[in-house]
Amino acid sequence: MWKWLHPYAKTERAHQLAGTLFPWFALPGLILFTLGTVWGLVFAPADYQQGDAFRIIYIHVPSALLSMSVYASMAICGFIGLVWQIRTCYMAIAAIAPVGAVLTFIALWTGATWGKPMWGTWWVWDARLTSELILLFLYFGIMALYASFEDKLQAGKAVSVMAMVGVINLPIIHYSVEWWNTLHQGATISKFEKPSMAPEMLWPLLINLLGLALLSGALVLQRLRNEIVMRELRRPWVINMLKEQ
Amino acid sequence: MNPRRKQRMVIVISVFSLIVAAISLMLYSLNNNIDLFYTPSEIVNGKSGRMPVVGERLRIGGMVVPGTVKHDQKALLVKFDLVDTGPSVTVKYSGLLPDLFREGQGIVATGVLEDSSTIRADEVLAKHDEEYMPPELAEAMKGIKHVKPKQLDGVDY
Numbered sequence: 001m002w003k004w005l006h007p008y009a010k011t012e013r014a015h016q017l018a019g020t021l022f023p024w025f026a027l028p029g030l031i032l033f034t035l036g037t038v039w040g041l042v043f044a045p046a047d048y049q050q051g052d053a054f055r056i057i058y059i060h061v062p063s064a065l066l067s068m069s070v071y072a073s074m075a076i077c078g079f080i081g082l083v084w085q086i087r088t089c090y091m092a093i094a095a096i097a098p099v100g101a102v103l104t105f106i107a108l109w110t111g112a113t114w115g116k117p118m119w120g121t122w123w124v125w126d127a128r129l130t131s132e133l134i135l136l137f138l139y140f141g142i143m144a145l146y147a148s149f150e151d152k153l154q155a156g157k158a159v160s161v162m163a164m165v166g167v168i169n170l171p172i173i174h175y176s177v178e179w180w181n182t183l184h185q186g187a188t189i190s191k192f193e194k195p196s197m198a199p200e201m202l203w204p205l206l207i208n209l210l211g212l213a214l215l216s217g218a219l220v221l222q223r224l225r226n227e228i229v230m231r232e233l234r235r236p237w238v239i240n241m242l243k244e245q
Numbered sequence: 246m247n248p249r250r251k252q253r254m255v256i257v258i259s260v261f262s263l264i265v266a267a268i269s270l271m272l273y274s275l276n277n278n279i280d281l282f283y284t285p286s287e288i289v290n291g292k293s294g295r296m297p298v299v300g301e302r303l304r305i306g307g308m309v310v311p312g313t314v315k316h317d318q319k320a321l322l323v324k325f326d327l328v329d330t331g332p333s334v335t336v337k338y339s340g341l342l343p344d345l346f347r348e349g350q351g352i353v354a355t356g357v358l359e360d361s362s363t364i365r366a367d368e369v370l371a372k373h374d375e376e377y378m379p380p381e382l383a384e385a386m387k388g389i390k391h392v393k394p395k396q397l398d399g400v401d402y
Binding site for chain 2: 045047048050079082117118119120126167168183185186187196197198200
């Protein structure tokens, strides 16, 4: 039943597919993200308690949510790579990690700038903030580990293991605000009940979330193409492709 | 699935489950230490059998009891009570309060326990909830009326 997927494990087909998909991610992503950001920052109403400062949410929440889902996708690549021994998956991990690290950094940074005016502090060692910081270190660790091996097949196996072990951090980040008492507030949209947000404020947030997801996808696809070409420089199909250009 | 893949999958999943179990046990035993603050009732009644000692540095988090906020007229001193579901604890603080500080608001204060139910704080942080709504909706739903400072009886800020 999964036979149709098998050809894409080959780097050549994966490179092709990533190239075909790229514009379908990049363009809508750019449009949605611009729309959501302008809508959220300019046209959405101010919050009754926090005034205009709450608008940081339109960058903070999408990047924080995606920093976690991007990690999950990386760990899935690691699992498939380890079990089915697919090199393309290792390359995907190398492509995903820096994108996730940037998203995590944006989430931490915007969180700090939001925390200063509202809470009264840039940083506090509560469970949510600390576990998100650990996520950033996991991304850094994966990038460093991948870079430190000469043999990229070994590197791929090592980072796969690390990516999978780090998955345990994701539920900790998500439930930290419920399991322990923290300064950070509970979840607004990533829960089963109705989002605790007025609809006219919620829509730009959801649009931004989708936009940033597509943009991250586009970045990952482009990085994957680069990674494949770098790893396969001596393969005939790469040489031919480079000659044609 | 061929046997080698199956074997690899079993190994990967079992190693992963072992690590998950180890980390869960670790977090479970650390549970009390991960909390950012004590609640007022934990300070008065103790937390898992242990009473906070006078002179101990700790964090407290609770709701500001309406009507208990007292400002010193001459200095930046402020005094208020925090409560969760049980007894309340008095917090004394000297300094600037965050903008979100108001009666009924969740507050996290760091300081030294002066006596069994008083804390001298050197940092007061405001907690806010996960609800966001425009002012008109808040007024309709919660009866909260927010006025911009400059609209307050002609005072220029």
